[in-house]
Structures are given as C-alpha cells and as structure tokens.
Amino acid sequence: MTNNNSNYKYVIEVSGFILMATTFSIINSVSTILIAPVTHARGFTISEYSFLFTINAITISICSPVIGTLLNKVNIKIIMTLSSLLAGGGYILYGFANSIFNFYLIGIIVSIGVCGLTTIPISTMISDWFEPHKKGSIMGIVFAGIGTGTFFWMQFVSRILENYNYRLVYLLLGSVVLVVSLIISLFIARRPSHAYIKAKELGNDYDDNLNNKNLNFKEISQTPSFWSFTIGLFLMGISFAGIKQHIQSYLSILGYPLNFNANIGSILAVVGLIANIIGGILFDKFKTRKVLTGLGIITIISIIFLLIANKPIFAYLFAIFYGMTMCISSIWPAFGVSKIFSDDNYSVIFGIANMFMTIGASIGPFLSGLIADTSYGYKTAWLIYLVITVTYYSLFIKTTK
Numbered sequence: 001m002t003n004n005n006s007n008y009k010y011v012i013e014v015s016g017f018i019l020m021a022t023t024f025s026i027i028n029s030v031s032t033i034l035i036a037p038v039t040h041a042r043g044f045t046i047s048e049y050s051f052l053f054t055i056n057a058i059t060i061s062i063c064s065p066v067i068g069t070l071l072n073k074v075n076i077k078i079i080m081t082l083s084s085l086l087a088g089g090g091y092i093l094y095g096f097a098n099s100i101f102n103f104y105l106i107g108i109i110v111s112i113g114v115c116g117l118t119t120i121p122i123s124t125m126i127s128d129w130f131e132p133h134k135k136g137s138i139m140g141i142v143f144a145g146i147g148t149g150t151f152f153w154m155q156f157v158s159r160i161l162e163n164y165n166y167r168l169v170y171l172l173l174g175s176v177v178l179v180v181s182l183i184i185s186l187f188i189a190r191r192p193s194h195a196y197i198k199a200k201e202l203g204n205d206y207d208d209n210l211n212n213k214n215l216n217f218k219e220i221s222q223t224p225s226f227w228s229f230t231i232g233l234f235l236m237g238i239s240f241a242g243i244k245q246h247i248q249s250y251l252s253i254l255g256y257p258l259n260f261n262a263n264i265g266s267i268l269a270v271v272g273l274i275a276n277i278i279g280g281i282l283f284d285k286f287k288t289r290k291v292l293t294g295l296g297i298i299t300i301i302s303i304i305f306l307l308i309a310n311k312p313i314f315a316y317l318f319a320i321f322y323g324m325t326m327c328i329s330s331i332w333p334a335f336g337v338s339k340i341f342s343d344d345n346y347s348v349i350f351g352i353a354n355m356f357m358t359i360g361a362s363i364g365p366f367l368s369g370l371i372a373d374t375s376y377g378y379k380t381a382w383l384i385y386l387v388i389t390v391t392y393y394s395l396f397i398k399t400t401k
Contacts, residue, residue, distance in 0.1 A: 025149025050369030057362030068351020087113025088178025095170035140280015147273025237360025271323025279327030296393030
C-alpha cells in the first residue's frame with residue numbers, strides 16, 4: 001500500500017487533467033459548436049446529426065462495463081494506448097466523412113476509444129492512488145480539465161471556422177487527441193501494484209466474498225440505493241446531454257452570431273472549471289445530501305434562464321448558473337460509486353454505473369433534436385428536462401445519508 005502514498009499519484013492527477021482538457025473536451029464538448037457548420041455544409045437535419053451523439057452514448061454505455069472489467073485483467077497502458085489510436089484516429093476521420101452514415105460509423109470508433117481512455121480509467125487510477133478523504137477534491141481538479149479545455153478549444157474552433165471549413169477542425173483536433181493521449185498512455189498511465197493484486201485475489205470469488213459495502217452485483221442490484229442511484233444517473237444523462245449538446249444550436253436559432261455562441265460556451269467552461277474544483281472540495285467537506293440539494297436548486301434556476309435566453313442577459317445568466325452545476329455530471333458518478341459502494345473492484349462497479357448514465361445520454365441529444373425539428377421547438381425540450389432534473393436530484397438525495 002506504500003505506493004498509494006508516493007508522489008507519483010500527483011503525476012497521475014496532472015495527466016488525468018490533461019486528458020480531460022484535450023481528449024474529453026474535444027470529443028464531447030467542442031463537437032457541439034460544429035453542429036451548425038456540419039449540418040449546413042452537408043445538408044443534414046439537426047435530428048440526423050444529433051443521432052450521432054446518441055450512437056456515441058450507446059456505444060459508451062455498451063463498452064463501459066467491458067472496460068471496467070478489463071481494467072482488472074489487462075494492463076491499463078495497453079487499454080489506454082489502443083483507445084488512443086481509436087479516439088484520435090477516428091476523430092481525424094470525421095474530416096473525410098461525407099455521408100451521415102460515415103459519421104455514425106466513425107462515431108462508434110471514437111466512442112470506443114474515449115471510453116477506454118478517459119472517465120473510467122482516470123477515475124479508477126484516482127481511486128487506486130488517493131486516500132478516501134481526498135478523492136472528491138482530486139476528482140474535482142482532474143475533471144476541471146473539461147472546463148479548461150472547452151474554454152480554449154471553443155475559442156480556437158470559432159476562430160478557425162471564421163476562415164476555414166469544419167474539416168480542418170476535425171483534422172487538427174484529432175491530431176491533438178492522438179498525440180497527447182498516446183504520450184500519456186504509453187509513458188505515464190499506470191495503477192499501483194496492490195490494485196492488480198487485490199483484483200487477482202478477488203477474481204472469481206468477487207460474487208461470494210464481499211460483505212457490507214462490498215457486495216457483488218447481484219446483491220447490489222437488489223438494494224433500493226442501487227436503483228435510486230442508477231436511475232438517477234440515467235435521467236441525469238438524458239437531461240445533461242440533451243441540454244449541453246444543443247446549447248449552440250439553440251442559440252443559433254435564437255439569432256445569436258457564432259462568436260456570441262462561442263462566448264457562452266467559454267463562460268460555461270470557465271464557470272464549470274471553477275465549479276468542479278469547488279464541488280470536489282464540497283463533496284469532501286460537507287454532507288453529500290446538502291451539496292446535492294444546493295446543486296439541484298441551482299440547476300433548476302439555470303434551466304429557467306435557458307427558457308428565456310432570447311435576451312442576452314439571460315443567456316449569460318444561464319451560462320453562469322448551469323456552469324456552476326457541471327460538477328454533478330463529472331464528479332458525482334465517480335464519487336457516488338466510491339461513496340455508496342465499495343472501492344474493491346471499483347472499475348467494475350463504476351463501469352456498470354456509467355452504463356446507466358450513458359444510456360440516458362444516448363437519448364437526450366436525439367430527443368432534443370427530434371423536438372427541435374417540430375413546431376414545439378427547443379423550449380418544450382427544456383421544460384421536459386426541468387421535470388427530469390427535479391426527479392433525478394430527488395433520487396440522488398434519497399440515496400445518500
């Protein structure tokens with residue numbers, strides 16, 4: 001267990017931050033600003049292109065339990081290196097895609113890569129290397145990389161799109177993903193030796209030997225807390241993905257110019273960056289139920305601002321308030337698993353939990369696009385997500401003590 005106290009854990013922390021600021025931000029956040037350019041250039045409808053986000057989320061939901069299980073059986077360097085090739089190489093291929101089906105196929109490749117490269121392996125390494133009372137804070141810092149990267153890449157992409165087409169964006173950013181993720185995967189990523197020893201000791205006895213919090217999946221699935229937590233994650237995936245992936249498109253429909261939309265995205269990113277750091281500290285220092293209640297109230301207020309975002313002041317207020325809640329989608333799934341369940345076989349349990357969230361995330365973007373293409377428009381979607389938001393926060397609060 002001495003490895004857990006070595007300074008190398010801070011190298012893991014920094015590398016995790018970099019991966020979230022590059023690979024995760026580029027693939028999951030920056031892609032939203034490309035909706036309008038790609039649909040206009042290729043003649044796709046919003047719902048057609050939005051279905052790409054659904055395919056990506058479905059792929060991740062299928063891969064999450066698999067990646068979680070493989071992490072206890074295969075060296076993490078191998079998993080992350082192969083995933084780097086898929087994520088970076090696949091994102092470059094977007095630049096050569098001409099049909100919507102090309103985008104869908106490439107999306108599957110990229111999603112497999114990002115699943116084996118970011119959230120699950122990074123959260124697993126944090127769980128391995130850091131003490132329980134520091135995990136929330138460390139996860140907050142690492143996942144703040146999402147906001148940092150999004151802020152930078154949103155500005156970078158908007159500048160490129162002013163003078164060049166979207167294909168160049170895919171080529172440049174795909175190259176960044178490929179190079180950065182390969183360096184970290186090959187030379188930095190690793191788990192402490194005791195993590196593999198523990199996984200090996202548990203082995204096939206995992207279904208029989210865990211007590212108290214250390215329950216096998218069959219036993220866990222029979223507890224009320226499991227269903228409150230996972231259904232909450234499912235609904236949160238619908239709401240967060242449904243809103244986040246369509247903010248740029250919604251603002252465009254309201255008549256805002258591209259630079260305004262990029263600024264809103266950057267504000268979201270900056271506030272989200274700060275919120276992730278502060279949110280991680282709050283989860284460590286205060287009762288989980290109180291933190292979740294506060295975040296729930298702020299999220300509801302932010303969606304109300306989104307409904308009246310036809311005035312710039314409310315668009316900015318939405319960005320500020322919604323950004324303050326970003327930590328719930330980034331920190332809570334990983335922290336919640338550690339808080340509610342066991343750190344033994346953490347990657348397996350988190351892989352299953354992440355599956356529920358990404359299944360929800362597979363529905364949200366397509367649902368938003370589907371509603372946006374009707375006479376009801378985006379505001380109807382936001383009202384639906386307002387109800388869903390109240391529901392999933394209630395479930396999370398019910399799960400915690």
